[in-house]
Amino acid sequence: MRGVFPGLGFVLQPFHLFHPQKMPEGPELHLATLYVNKVCDGVVFTGPIIKSEVSKCPEVPFTCEAYRITAASRGKEVKLTLTPIKSDDHKKGTSTGQADQPMEVFFRFGMSGYFSLTAEDEIPKHAHLRFYTKEKPCRVLSFVDTRRFGSWHPNGTWQPERGPCVMFEYKTFRENVVSHLSDRVFDRPICEVLLNQKYFNGIGNYLRAEILYRLNIPPFVPARTVLEGLETEDYCENEKPVNKPIAGKKTSDKAKKKVVKGEASDLLRMCHTVPLEVVNLGGKGYSPAKADYSGFVAWLQCYSVDGMKSVQDHNGRTIWFKGDPGPLAPKESKSPRVKRLKKENDQDHTYKKKKGAKSHPESTMKKKVTKKETPKKAKDERQREAGPKRRTKMTREASTPRTRKRREAEPTAGSLRRSRRIAK
Structure with missing residues (x-):
């Protein structure tokens, strides 16, 4: 649903977090009020206001057979005013439990809040507060908030800790x-x-x-x-x-x-x-x-x-x-974006440097990767395999003289015969 706003000369779209990299700020919330005031102009709403089951925001205790909705903004807040339409039946008191005084509901959009007027069978998935029109087929004004950081407060006021609006005050x-x-x-x-x-x-x-x-x-x-x-x-x-x-x-x-x-x-x-x-x-x-x-x-x-x-x-x-950040800049604060760009530039420089070498850059890189990716376990196994061989060689060398000494100490057959004769 969209409407043409001749006074400003542009087409109003359902207010949304227009750019994915930023949160709604003062201008976006004001555009939200322009959208609501345009699409709700002359539209009559009816019945209770429905809150989604997953939302932790409060119920809006407002039920009326016929009421209108207008919007206003102040800085980073939006106010919806629900105004009952008085009729002869209402004055006689035939309707019970119906609101007879206006109610103001204050919204903060968080990171992803916006308003949207759609057909009843086209309600957005994350519509957490819904206002139903009296017409047939019925339409629904929804407060949509995907991340659920937004909030609303019925019978509230502008937040007292917020200052005057930079745009309109x-x-x-x-x-x-x-x-x-x-x-x-x-x-x-x-x-x-x-x-x-x-x-x-x-x-x-x-x-x-x-x-x-x-x-x-x-x-x-x-x-x-x-x-x-x-x-x-x-x-x-x-x-x-x-x-x-x-x-x-x-x-x-x-x-x-x-x-x-x-x-x-x-x-x-x-x-x-x-x-x-x-x-x-x-x-x-x-x-x-x-x-x-x-x-x-x-x-x-x-x-x-x-x-x-x-x-x-x-x-x-x-x-x-751009330029110098100033004397009060955090000393250790670095931007991930700057780091990422710097890293990419370094890689490009390395590649260009290798490209001028005699060897092919791909083969050089493969050799380096192979050398770098040699498992530590394989090295240890090679050392263990080489270790016993060295020890065996050393053992043989060291054992040779000890064997000779034993052989020199052992008596020969001739000497044994002489010793036996002497004994006889």
Whole structure:
């Protein structure tokens, strides 16, 4: 099921973990609300909300003969509002056990959550919460979560420990960060602070890489160094954000200092505009059914892009970057990807070197392998076989003089006769 959203000029697909290498972040959750609001516009839902048996999330105690569903997002959370449709029968109280007040259900998508509206006989395999329409044939709005890291909370609220949304609460988001720069959390590297949802609600792993790369900020510099000097109000909000440096052009030390101090760029503004760029990509390059990620892949400049470096931060999350990582980088953190590429290059170099030799590379390799793969047991057996032979030879040599001594000591026949005559 999909719907055309004229206001944004793209086709909405069922919201999914659009790119297999990343988790849903602020832009993806907002696209999920656009999808739900479009496909549920004018649709009436009915009956109880069904939870799968395997899900450990709570039941949603909401039953209504007729209700509507709307959605909203805030950072990395989505809220579904279930609103009963009041009728004359409902006012008279003829229906018992029916909800008469709206209910809000809050969702966190985890690693693989998404919404999908399908026919009743086409419900996805991992649909863990289902809302049924009143029409015939019936359709179902499902919250699908393959890995089951997502969750929902009926009658909940936005999580209080999460800060304002970087996309749609920009003013309060800036105020929240600037007014707390004295907190100890800003002593940490900027790449790690950007994942702190108390201050950067909606920013995730791929967004932090893209934001820091575009501003040419090393990921492991102290966050306070990058953010100090920024104002609570963005007076240049309508100006075009600073893009990444031109390829092949070296940045001077003076320019780098300006970037770090925020004189030539505004990190908080980029945390607002870069996620909106992903929203503007819309469903055009994000079709789970066709597995077409070309639009998103073309948009990426740093995250998981060939030629970029990657290391694990102090929390075990991989950060992609270019150039110097910064003074607070983990000393022993190495990227498996970098190791693998280096290993492959070494093998290629060895082969090329052998190729120039007189002997055939394959025969040389076979000889080496044969020599290397000689079992240790075979060597030991050969030593044991050779050992007794050496000992036998030595025994013969050593036993010869002892035999001569015995023979010299033994009396001859003549001497025995003489001794007998003398005795007589």
